[in-house]
Amino acid sequence: MELKDIDPSGIYLQERLFKPRYSAVFLVTVRDVTCVMKVHHGRGPPEYYEPQDRELDIHVLESTAYIRLKERGLCERGIVPYYLGSMRKFDPALCQPHLKMFLEDDYLPSALFLRYIPNQQSLDLSNYTPQRMKNFMSGIEEIHNAGVSHGDPKPRKVMVITVDPERVVWMDFDRAETLEEGHITEWQKRHLQDDKDLVDGVRITLETDYARGDGKLQESIVFFCS
Structure with a gap:
């Protein structure tokens, strides 16, 4: 369509x-x-x-x-x-x-x-599951493999679908950089690495908060403040 x-x-x-x-x-x-x-x-x-x-x-x-x-x-x-x-x-x-x-x-x-995708919520601790986090990580990898740097890969840019226990949707590409085939500048390489570093930070801190079991954002709260 x-x-x-x-x-x-x-x-x-x-x-x-x-x-x-x-x-x-x-x-x-x-x-x-x-x-x-x-x-x-x-x-x-x-x-x-x-x-x-x-x-x-x-x-x-x-x-x-x-x-x-x-x-x-x-x-x-x-x-x-x-x-x-x-x-x-x-x-x-x-x-x-x-x-x-x-x-x-x-x-x-x-x-x-x-x-339009109904029944969506921003990724956070209340809807965290290990499988959703796995798909969160594989999604940004697929985006990079397609030659796109997201530019702002924070949890509010990622939606989980409440009626689907696994689906994670990346959106809001208004800071994205679409890379030229076979030619990536040093500036673009830094942005790809920035994406990876931020996503790793989200994963590590959300996993820590989830494992603690009290339902409170502590380690990961910095990623939900902007």
């Missing part, structure tokens, strides 16, 4: 699910398909003090990552949400009143569309 040439006036917004700092996430219906629409604030050219040699637009970063992950089969296997398509630089006035927070922006927003 893929959504192409989406007309923003044909989007029925049902409810807002989340409002991260640089985007907003809605449950919507597009052409009789119920899905998630993640809307990113637009941005202009890099400022003089910003890096000039890499992409900074979070919509481009996230949609590019999902395209690569879909090509490598991670969407089909359920490791990441199923990517349906995107809508570049659209007029938010056509989606009012839901997108009023985008009306005063200097640049037009863009959106991407993902298959």
Whole structure:
């Protein structure tokens, strides 16, 4: 399934699910398909003090990552949400009143569309199981093998599906770096290692808190504070 040439006036917004700092996430219906629409604030050219040699637009970063992950089969296997398509630089006035927070922006927003996954919760100690942690670790490995560095692999970026005792879904790739085939820069290698180090930290500390058995975040709490 893929959504192409989406007309923003044909989007029925049902409810807002989340409002991260640089985007907003809605449950919507597009052409009789119920899905998630993640809307990113637009941005202009890099400022003089910003890096000039890499992409900074979070919509481009996230949609590019999902395209690569879909090509490598991670969407089909359920490791990441199923990517349906995107809508570049659209007029938010056509989606009012839901997108009023985008009306005063200097640049037009863009959106991407993902298959809706019901019954999901952020990974934490209350839904921790050894199998879910194993799949948490194997998921980031699969993402790296597909040539994508997540960039912010914290527990709040990972969903467990409450009706499925094993499934773990990685999401929110708006800080991701999609690597060029056969050419990885030193900066990208550092980001891949940062991903691995943070994920190892989550694993070790959550395992410790789980083994203690009192249901309290202690060792792992630092990973749930941001």
